[in-house]
Amino acid sequence: MRRIRLAVVLSLALASPVAEAQQPTKGHRIGWLMADVRPSSSTGTFQATEGAFREGLRALGYVEGQNLVIEFRYAEGRAERLSDLAAELVRLQVEVLVAGGAPAIRAAQHATRTIPIVMAGTSDPVAQGFIASLARPGGNITGSSDQNAELHGKRLELLKATVRQSERIAVLLNPASPYHASRLHSLTMGAQTLGAQLQFVEIRRAEELDATFAALAQARAGALLVLDDALVITPSRGGRIADLAAASRLPAMYSRREFVNAGGLMSYATDFAELHRRAATYVHKILRGAKPGDLQWSNRPSLSWSSTSRPRRRSA
Secondary structure: OHHHHHHHHHHHHHHHHHHHHOOOOOOEEEEEEEOOOOOOOOOHHHHHHHHHHHHHHHHOOOOEOOOEEEEEEEOOOOHHHHHHHHHHHHHOOOOEEEEEOHHHHHHHHHHOOOOOEEEEOOOOOOOOOOOOOOOOOOOOEEEEOOOHHHHHHHHHHHHHHHOOOOOEEEEEEOOOOOOHHHHHHHHHHHHHHHOOEEEEEEOOOHHHHHHHHHHHHHHOOOEEEEOOOOOOOOHHHHHHHHHHHHHOOOOEEEOOHHHHHOOOOEEEEEOHHHHHHHHHHHHHHHHOOOOHHHOOOEOOOOEEEEEOOOOOOOOO
8 A cells, every 4th residue: 555655646746747837828918909890701801900910929929828818809890989998908907908090099098008009000100199209109109100191192093094084083081080181181192293183072980881872973983092991981891892882883992902802993002911910029029028119110011902803893
């Protein structure tokens, strides 16, 4: 019996280091805040940004469920939810908060001045008061700029070259967007250079899409430029918008590739998947001890041009 007890004690002693080594490492907890609809089978290609972020983290050695927990929060297109969702992430004591788009980063900024915030794309972060400068952001915010507003001139040029017989281009936009003023300035300057006539069409709620396109069909514009918006004209609604543009017989240019993946004609845009993959690098540096205010902001986004070979059109 003593020999049996001794054998048991020895086996437990030898097994304990192995058991201890197999215990999961204490995981990092990070938050994810977006204004758009949560990706699902119905939202299709918008999953690319979330997927790219996860890929970036995996490449850096983070495995969800082992050494990482990601708290995903989506406002489902309802701006009023962002503040509560940001506060919820703060209460969960996330170590880093990743936010995409001006409405989400504004909510995150109001929710915390201490938790590091990584932005996965926004236009002119200095003018919006998110950071002090690109070289030295200061505070608790860092990340990448999409420079989307600066691309409108090129979008108009490509669209006008595609539809040469018409000088009138309709522009679908949300006037409540935080980028509205800069967009109008960029578009107006671009139109003057190209000799194009712009017709601004405002939309404030997603429920207005059908009525807006019905009005566009009567406006006799030769083409359409769709400016995405975090709360109204979103990539998750790309398929519906592409269908409406085709039904209205409007060749359309989009400001995100996801719209083309959903059936739209063409886009010239920042590669948002790459921006979210890059956000993983910022998260990694912060988790290793870097201060967000010391991490240089990136303002050199990857650009992508995409088009469908056969744009969908309504049958005659």
